[in-house]
Amino acid sequence: MDTKKIGKQQVTFHRYHTIIVGAGAAGMNCAVHLYEFMSRKGVEAPQDRIAIVTRGLELGASRMSGSDKQTYYKQGTSPNVPDCAKGFADTLTAAGCCHADLALIEGITSLREFYHLVGAGVAFPTDSMGTFIGYKTDHDPAERATSAGPKTSKFMSECLQKQVQRYGIPIFDRQEAAQLLVVGAGKSKRIAGIVTAEAGPRSSGAAPGQWNVFLATNVVLAAGGPGELYRTSVYPAGQFGLHGLALKAGLAAENLTESQFGLASTKFRWNVSGTYMQAIPRIFSTDAQGRQEHNFLADFFPSMKTMATDIFLKGYQWPFDPQKIENLGSSLIDVLVFNETQKGRRVFLDFRQNPVGTRTMQPFNIDELAPEAFNYLQDAGALQETPIERLAHMNPPAIEIYKEHNIDLYHEPLEIAVCAQHNNGGLAVNKWWESSIPHTFVIGEMAGTHGVKRPGGSALNAGQVGGLRAAEYIVNVYGKDAAHSAQDNEAIDRQIQDLLGKLERWSRASGRTPEEVVEEIRMRMTASAAHIREEEDARKSLGQAIELCKHIRDKGLPAQDPQAIHAALRAEHLALASVAYLKAIVDLLEQDGGSRGSYLVLSSHGIPIHPDIRNPATGEPLAFKPENVKLRDNIQQTQYDESEPDLFRCTFITPRTAPLGRKSFEPAWREYREGGIYREL
Ligand SMILES: Cc1cc2nc3c(=O)[nH]c(=O)nc-3n(C[C@H](O)[C@H](O)[C@H](O)COP(=O)(O)OP(=O)(O)OC[C@H]3O[C@@H](n4cnc5c(N)ncnc54)[C@H](O)[C@@H]3O)c2cc1C
Incomplete structure (x- = not known):
């Protein structure tokens, strides 16, 4: 750790091999696996190479959300009903727009992660024979669902946190994400770390307003879903996520249209x-x-x-x-x-x-x-x-x-x-949960691994699997040492200077408060991007969202004290995220997208919802457009592009398939020993 004066601010630099941003069930699990993989490889003092950075240890969906019996969807454990990873994967991909390789991995590693949680102390119920008891959700035959009660994900994060603390992995709490630091270009583009504003003394003793920079060879983004995008939301209050920053840094997103x-x-x-x-x-x-x-x-x-x-x-x-x-x-x-x-x-x-x-x-x-x-x-x-x-x-x-x-x-x-x-979509990842930028991984709800529909409980499974996969790849492929070149350091300092300069200007800005801006975004998203959508309306909202982003870019947001600075940064990031989501929605509707997943698309020529639910303007029964099933084989990608009038570009890709062929033991063993499994992308 060292400090440096940049502009008028004293900035503290921390250097790690891998940082995890977000301390929900996914982030905590990844930290535990990183430590365990490093230990197994004989890496000295793994706890000094890993850090967790979070806006709030007690925040996020894992800590604060649940239901009557919050579901963990895993491969079946019934002693007399067989289940297999392929069957599990088929359920995940059934409604389309889902990469089959990710679905199969979520099946293959499901029980490994489930037992990892059991080992960490999560009290999933068993019968007297030791069978983990399951139940059916939506008629799945294998009783894949289980639960540790209304607060399953809270127990998961708490048990994993205890393990993180036992291992001595540092957790930097109350860190408001201000910027992801990007170095290099093209194939050598990397996210070198994150700049955060310390929110106050609760865990660290630091004064509000202190600036930290966490530099790392590998960055794991685990900041959850963008819950604050919506006014009518069951996400816990304060769950902003990191989508705006991640998209601006250049990470590709997938299936942003699909939320629950x-x-x-x-x-x-x-x-x-x-x-x-x-x-x-x-x-x-x-x-x-x-x-x-x-x-x-x-x-x-x-x-x-x-x-x-x-x-x-x-x-x-x-x-x-x-x-x-x-x-x-x-x-x-x-x-x-x-x-x-x-x-x-x-x-x-x-x-x-x-x-x-x-x-x-x-x-x-x-x-x-x-x-x-x-x-x-x-x-x-x-x-x-x-x-x-x-x-x-x-x-x-x-x-x-x-x-x-x-x-x-x-x-x-x-x-x-x-x-x-819940957001089924999110940032795009490959089969090791590595994003479109090498060395940056995305796990948990932030990763867009689900398709149009997902069985209840599969989000928690996917979050654990993603953390395992990212940790395994990082430790086996990306060495153990933190590394940054002098050239990177210059680029990093410049970006920090730009950020602090911007906030200096914002300290003199006037106009609507960040809270008012966030409220505008949330109202717009609930009206135009939630479970009832309409093309013209979504297009109008996209235009307004772009206007808001440009206004923030040109005029800033009033940010006179540390609290206001944090709020302004959150509003800025959320504004950009809302453009991405609306752009994805408009683009899909323009491609003749119909009602699917968890939203319906209003259309005057569609299926009547109910004879007595009428359009107040015309008196005609309200109708919705059915799903365009042809689009099931297209995953929509969304990528930030400042030169585009809508700030984002959308394209379609074909979902990846899953290799189902089996290698015989000896060649497979050799590939494993020689690390060939990490080269097979
Ligand atoms: C009401 C409700 C019920 C649910 N029920 C189920 C269920 O039964 N089964 C199921 O599988 N899933 C369920 N889900 C979904 C599931 O709970 C989440 O997808 C999952 O917990 C997300 O875990 P995560 O670790 O990815 O993110 P989170 O648990 O949301 O954690 C995010 C972390 O990132 C931090 N963070 C956020 N923004 C920032 C930022 N800008 N800068 C720094 N740090 C940041 C937060 O403080 C937090 O530590 C439910 C969700 C809700 C809301």
């Missing part, structure tokens, strides 16, 4: 999937002040049986899915909830009462549910009188988690909305 949206509580952000819906609560709306209760769902269903069964099905058909709307499918509920909130009304789940229908409907009767719902509840012994009793019987921790946040489901209704929850 679904029903979640908003006062305390939590998914209301699984047993929350399987308990079949009443769903009602009120006006903004909480008056004028209305059981609005009933107006759109022909019978109590269909309505109550749909509420049940939302449990394991949780993400909004345009292919589950027709014929009163369960995703009609998301549309109706959204419709109601669009009118300025608020929507609630009420666990104290069963669903209430119209006067012409039969009252709720659990025996009258469709067999799929009734049999499930009967098998679970959950045929009690009220939803709260059924929920308490099936999953008491699901009630406790709300109690921990001062919401008592026994006595009050739970406000919900259709929220942004």
Whole structure:
């Protein structure tokens, strides 16, 4: 560590072999694997070569998010139902736009990583024979899903953090990412490190406003999804991610159009999937002040049986899915909830009462549910009188988690909305999770490894697998020493000077605050880039997003003190990320993209959503465009290009295939011993 005065600022330089930006389940796991691979290779003091840098140890989706029983989707462990990596991969690629090599690796290494977590102390449940118990999500035959309770990903990060601390790997907490340092060009382009602004004294004793530079031979980006892009979001507050910076540094992104949206509580952000819906609560709306209760769902269903069964099905058909709307499918509920909130009304789940229908409907009767719902509840012994009793019987921790946040489901209704929850797309990676820039790896939700749809729980599996793969490659291919040339140092100093000069100018800027800018971005993204999309509207929003970026570039943002500087940097990065996402959406719609994954595309000539959901302007039933299945074999890439009018360029590539041929043992062993496996890209 050394310090240098750059401009008016004292800057501290830290040098490592590998830095990991982000301390969620993915980042922590990668640090653990890096240490273990280095130790196995006999590298001295691995803990001095690795560092974790994060905006907040307690922030991010892994630490703060979950559901009724947060799912970890792994290869099946049932003693009598066979499963295989290829079967696992086929599920991941089924809806298209997914690289088959990544999917197969996520299958092959799934159990290795699952047992790694078990070894780290995550309490996944077993039976008395030691079988890790699984359950089915969306009818997968192999019972691949498991859970350590509502807070699975929190336990994962905590257990892995303990291991990181046991190994003595340093964690730099409360570091606001300001810039990725880029050196070289063309094939020798590298991300040499990250500049951060210290947010304050909590962990380090450093004063707010202190500048740090973390230089490394390898950079692993593990900063999670861009949750703050959306106003209506179940991502934890403060989850900004690093997409704007990564894209500007030149990393290619894939499938940015594909995010997941679904029903979640908003006062305390939590998914209301699984047993929350399987308990079949009443769903009602009120006006903004909480008056004028209305059981609005009933107006759109022909019978109590269909309505109550749909509420049940939302449990394991949780993400909004345009292919589950027709014929009163369960995703009609998301549309109706959204419709109601669009009118300025608020929507609630009420666990104290069963669903209430119209006067012409039969009252709720659990025996009258469709067999799929009734049999499930009967098998679970959950045929009690009220939803709260059924929920308490099936999953008491699901009630406790709300109690921990001062919401008592026994006595009050739970406000919900259709929220942004996960980004299936992200930064492009190869089969070692290396990005389009060598020596920079992207793991966890930041990596765009999922296709159009993913089974619930596969995000956590992918995050662990990515960390393992990146660590293995780094240690076996990129040596053990930190290295930077004098030429790089000049380029690095220049970029830091430019950054500090920009912030100096911003200290005199006026106009809208960074918070107001972030709010504008979030409103726009929720309106035009969430689960309901329309081409003209998205194009208009893209234009506004580009304008905002140019305004920030030319006029800056007011940033007079350290807190304001951090907020301004976040707003700047988020503004650029929003352009990338909107550009990807507009481009795909222009390529005749239809409704798929977790969003629907409105179109006057499409499939009616429901005869009674009408376009307020024309009075015609609102309709959506079906999926264009031809696009399943095209992965959209998005790349920053300042010379483009839209700041980004989109192209299509064909998904990579997976090699399924087997080598016999001896040649494969030789390749392994000689490191040939790392050259086979
Ligand atoms: C409500 C909810 C329920 C979910 N349920 C499931 C489920 O059941 N199964 C499943 O598989 N997945 C689920 N997911 C998704 C899953 O939780 C996430 O994809 C996963 O936890 C992401 O892990 P990560 O390590 O990539 O990122 P995160 O856990 O989000 O961690 C990001 C890290 O990066 C840091 N960071 C962020 N921005 C910056 C920055 N600009 N500079 C520096 N550091 C930064 C953060 O402080 C944090 O340390 C759910 C998500 C939500 C929101």
